[in-house]
Amino acid sequence: MSSKVIIFDTTLRDGEQALQASLSVKEKLQIALSLEKCGIDIIEVGFPISSPGDFKSVQTISKKIKNSKICSLARCVEKDIEVAGDAMSSSDFFRIHIFLATSTLHMESKLRKNFNEIIDMSVSSVKKALRYTDDVEFSCEDASRTTMDNLCRIVEKLIKSGVKTINIPDTVGYAIPNELSNIIKNLFERVPNIHKSIISVHCHNDLGMAVGNSISAIQAGARQIEGTINGMGERAGNTALEEIIMAIKVREDILGVSTNIVHKEIYRTSQIISQICNMPIPANKAIVGSNAFSHSSGIHQDGVLKNRKNYEIMEPNTIGVKEVKLNLTSRSGRAAVKYYMDKMGYKDHDYDIDELYSAFLKLADKKGQVFDYDLEALAFFSKKQENAEYFYLKFFSVQSISNGLSTASVKLKCGKKVYTESSTTSNGPVDAIYQALNKIINFPITLQKFQLVAKGKGKDALGQVDILVKYENRQFHGIGLATDIIESSAQAMIDVLNNIWKSQQVNKKLKNLKKY
Ligand SMILES: CC(=O)SCCNC(=O)CCNC(=O)[C@H](O)C(C)(C)COP(=O)(O)OP(=O)(O)OC[C@H]1O[C@@H](n2cnc3c(N)ncnc32)[C@H](O)[C@@H]1OP(=O)(O)O
Numbered sequence: 001m002s003s004k005v006i007i008f009d010t011t012l013r014d015g016e017q018a019l020q021a022s023l024s025v026k027e028k029l030q031i032a033l034s035l036e037k038c039g040i041d042i043i044e045v046g047f048p049i050s051s052p053g054d055f056k057s058v059q060t061i062s063k064k065i066k067n068s069k070i071c072s073l074a075r076c077v078e079k080d081i082e083v084a085g086d087a088m089s090s091s092d093f094f095r096i097h098i099f100l101a102t103s104t105l106h107m108e109s110k111l112r113k114n115f116n117e118i119i120d121m122s123v124s125s126v127k128k129a130l131r132y133t134d135d136v137e138f139s140c141e142d143a144s145r146t147t148m149d150n151l152c153r154i155v156e157k158l159i160k161s162g163v164k165t166i167n168i169p170d171t172v173g174y175a176i177p178n179e180l181s182n183i184i185k186n187l188f189e190r191v192p193n194i195h196k197s198i199i200s201v202h203c204h205n206d207l208g209m210a211v212g213n214s215i216s217a218i219q220a221g222a223r224q225i226e227g228t229i230n231g232m233g234e235r236a237g238n239t240a241l242e243e244i245i246m247a248i249k250v251r252e253d254i255l256g257v258s259t260n261i262v263h264k265e266i267y268r269t270s271q272i273i274s275q276i277c278n279m280p281i282p283a284n285k286a287i288v289g290s291n292a293f294s295h296s297s298g299i300h301q302d303g304v305l306k307n308r309k310n311y312e313i314m315e316p317n318t319i320g321v322k323e324v325k326l327n328l329t330s331r332s333g334r335a336a337v338k339y340y341m342d343k344m345g346y347k348d349h350d351y352d353i354d355e356l357y358s359a360f361l362k363l364a365d366k367k368g369q370v371f372d373y374d375l376e377a378l379a380f381f382s383k384k385q386e387n388a389e390y391f392y393l394k395f396f397s398v399q400s401i402s403n404g405l406s407t408a409s410v411k412l413k414c415g416k417k418v419y420t421e422s423s424t425t426s427n428g429p430v431d432a433i434y435q436a437l438n439k440i441i442n443f444p445i446t447l448q449k450f451q452l453v454a455k456g457k458g459k460d461a462l463g464q465v466d467i468l469v470k471y472e473n474r475q476f477h478g479i480g481l482a483t484d485i486i487e488s489s490a491q492a493m494i495d496v497l498n499n500i501w502k503s504q505q506v507n508k509k510l511k512n513l514k515k516y
């Protein structure tokens with residue numbers, strides 16, 4: 001049996017089924033290109049019979065993707081198969097994926113057919129699909145609720161009729177790991193021609209077991225795993241491919257298999273898909289969540305700083321994440337505080353760690369998350385200086401007009417002086433206000449993240465803007481909260497500017513002190 005597991009991505013088909021609005025051709029192509037770059041073996045790009053738009057996107061993607069195999073879904077309906085074959089005809093090698101339910105429940109109450117009719121429909125559909133390609137996959141929909149006798153019978157017939165990949169879907173996420181691996185083992189034991197095809201699984205996450213079930217299927221002999229990036233998909237979603245791929249890599253000792261994936265592309269691909277599909281990734285999501293490689297508690301942070309392996313089972317840069325984050329909260333210890341002070345270039349004799357730590361704890365209890373520049377302010381400013389804000393937005397006005405141009409005017413208090421500036425841009429009102437502010441301050445900053453969330457519901461909701469800005473190789477955060485989202489955006493930038501300013505004052509102060 002091969003030690004390679006084929007990774008079959010259905011983000012553009014099963015994943016897209018779960019979106020509130022379907023994706024455009026351009027968006028689908030962008031996703032397909034990033035999946036190809038990530039080394040996905042087979043990309044299921046759509047269900048072309050479902051709409052002219054889906055047909056067009058399958059057609060467009062088929063022309064562009066060269067290094068992954070393209071696949072499209074079809075029911076056991078002649079027109080579906082014909083349209084799938086036509087949509088992919090410009091691709092050099094493609095797969096048609098046919099499905100039909102085999103469980104008694106689906107046969108009787110959905111398809112209204114008996115099992116013999118299901119076999120006949122399946123076999124004749126495979127023959128039709130083979131006119132377009134020699135690569136036909138067949139899914140026995142709801143396989144995990146199908147009787148073992150029926151499953152073995154239909155699988156044998158399908159392989160005999162030329163199906164290269166037999167997919168065993170846990171369509172409603174009902175199976176538990178041992179059960180699914182027994183189904184696969186039974187197929188290997190009872191279907192005489194089973195070795196002529198690849199066994200695949202396609203698991204849903206209704207009971208949160210999609211990844212566990214897929215892994216148990218690999219252990220029983222499955223060599224194709226179907227899923228989606230970030231686990232998108234019908235209801236609770238599909239098997240999250242990034243989790244399967246990393247489980248295969250990290251636990252190669254037990255699983256003894258590998259994939260063709262370019263691991264360094266995983267994080268980027270996940271981000272692109274999350275953004276295009278407007279499906280935010282939960283912070284604690286395995287592999288790609290923003291907390292997946294961050295450590296928050298003092299004992300873990302101390303352990304990681306001594307040896308990363310103490311609390312990390314994989315290196316973040318394996319999936320393309322650049323940095324491990326140590327969150328500074330009131331659960332952090334001295335080791336993390338010292339780590340950030342070292343990182344900013346301060347020596348142990350520059351500050352008193354016990355004094356700084358106790359000030360840090362008070363701030364962390366008040367503020368929640370503390371950043372490196374907060375530590376600087378705590379270590380080197382007096383209480384009065386620490387709380388003083390240098391920049392203050394006295395006034396702003398923004399005008400956006402239908403030709404796409406936005407103009408912003410600001411009045412900014414900088415220390416004791418007040419300056420006025422304005423700016424016009426086609427990038428929207430927030431950019432206009434940021435440009436006007438920076439005309440006054442002239443800091444070489446780059447906006448790295450802009451996030452707007454509604455706090456509360458309805459018309460009384462406040463808009464909270466969180467931004468992350470790069471300034472001279474350091475990152476500065478800013479938060480703004482107001483009912484007017486333009487004002488909260490401006491306040492977030494003022495917060496950043498004050499944080500940068502404080503950091504500059506610390507540096508000046510240190511330079512001026514004789515002992516330095
Ligand atoms: C488990 C899965 O994820 S399967 C994929 C699910 N994805 C989708 O359904 C998204 C795309 N679907 C669509 O665009 C539409 O449902 C279409 C174009 C496929 C069909 O639209 P309609 O012809 O209007 O049928 P509708 O969706 O109402 O009902 C589905 C029909 O397909 C039949 N059907 C379901 N599965 C199959 C199958 N594998 N083979 C043959 N017929 C099937 C159903 O029995 C039903 O037939 P009926 O109307 O004679 O009872």
Ligand SMILES: CC(C)C(=O)C(=O)O
Nearest residue numbers: 099139141169171202
């Ligand atoms: C078409 C099949 C593979 C499917 O999506 C399912 O059973 O969930």
